[in-house]
Every structure is written in structure tokens, then in C-alpha cells.
Amino acid sequence: MFRKAVISDIDSVGKIYEALHDEEEKGVISTGWIRGVYPTRSTAAEAFERGDLFVCEENGVILGAGIINQIQVDVYAAAPWKYSAEDDQVCVLHTLVISPSDSGRGLGTEFVRFYESYARDHRCPILRIDTNARNTAARNMYRRLGYTETAIVPTVFNGIPGVNLVLLEKRLEHT
Secondary structure, three states, X not given: OEEEOOHHHHHHHHHHHHHHHHHHHHOOOOOOOEOOOEOOHHHHHHHHHHOOEEXXXXXXXXXXXXXXXXXXXXXXXXXXXXXXXXXXXXXXEEEEEEOHHHOOOOHHHHHHHHHHHHHHHOOOOEEEEEEEOOOXXXXXXXXXXXXXXXXXXXXXXXXXXXXXXXXXEEEOOOO
């Protein structure tokens, strides 16, 4: 089940971030994230305070999380987007995570479908996502789900230097 996070979910989301950092440091995955820099428990807490942290829950256990809002990061402004849109027509998915112990179950895909439904319900026909170029698993999933890579922008992202940020976009029909 996908739902808006409650305050008691913040610790669980923080633990998923830490588990992903563990996997990154072991070389099992490649997100380009750095422990203690991004994402951290405070990433989840700040999103909760804004009201844009969402979780995937099963039998009372948080399996994944994502941040859904209309906040476009600074590098979006000069990006060569395929679809021009007013800010209120754009919905953005940030920091999508699935617990490593639950990866491979299709939960990332289901979360993106939830995000698309949320955007449709909020009349936002333009969807935008970004990811580190190193995160080939995410890039492949987004491509498979119909997102187009519009640019790769070198930047400092959430305090992480040397990121090649992949910008992705999709237009929803019938919003």
C-alpha cells in the first residue's frame, strides 16, 4: 500500500537510506549517494514536514519511500525539456528508495505508477525525475516505464560533488 508518511515512518525511511548506503559501500549497487551527506534521516524528516514524503507499506513494514512534490531543482531551469510547462503543471519524484531486502519485487515500478496516479489526480500532466548517471538500475527502470532522458547535467547535487545528473521526463495523457 502506498500512502502519505506519518511521523513514525521517518525512522524506517532513515534505516532504508542507511541500508542503501551499506550496499553502495560494498559495491553491490551504484546510486552515487554518500552516507552522511545524502540521503539522511533529515531528508525524510524535512520531506515529512513539507507533507511530501510517501511510503510503501506492507503488513506494517515500510519497504520503500519517495518524495513527491512540485519542487524542481535549480538545474531544471536551463534543461532542454521536451515539454514546456508552467510550474504548477509539473510533478517531480525525488529520492525513490526500496529497501535492499525487498528489491527485485517490482516495488520501484509500483511506486512510479503510484507517483503517476498522484500526478494525474493533482492535474499535473508533466512528470520529471532525476537520477545520478551512475544509477543504471534506476535509469533502466524509468526508461522501461516510458520516461525520456532529456539531458545529463554536471552539478553538485544535494551536497555531492561531481554528479552527472540525468534529467528524465514523461507526459501523462488524460489528466
